[in-house]
Amino acid sequence: MSNAESLMNIALIVAFVVVVVAQIMCMIRLWIGPSTGDRILALDTMVINAIGLIVLLGIAQGFTIYFEASMIIAMLGFVSTVAYARFVLRGDIIE
Template sequence: MSQAQYLLDLAVIVAFCVVAFAQVMSMLRLVIGPTTGDRILALDTMVVNAIGLIVLLGISQGTQIFFEASMIIAMLGFVSTVAYARFVLRGDIIE
């Protein structure tokens, strides 16, 4: 194993740990968030962290299918965040 490959593996492991810690912190904010806005923001942050974990998994596995899955999850996460925020603000999603 070359030194560049070793450094890449180490960077991916460190990135996994950092993003997993951020996911745990977002879950904590989701549970103890004092307002609904905090909880919406925590859910959106959890989606972003999940996308990061999926991309890191794709890098570590060396396949491209994870990147396509992360794009689908990003689209669903955006739509669900907007829908939930509209529901909280207006009481309905579709006018």
């Protein structure tokens, strides 16, 4: 194993740990969030962290299918966040 590969492995491990810690912190915010807006933001940030984990997994394993899956999850996360925020503000989703 060359020096560049070992540095890449260390960087991937550190990135996994950082994103997992961020995900746990978002789960705590989701659980104790005092307002509905805090919970919506926590859910949106959890989607972003999940996308980050999927991309890191794709980098670690070397498969490109993970990047395509992360794009689909990003689109679904955006639409669901907008729909949930609209529901909270207006009481309905479809006008």
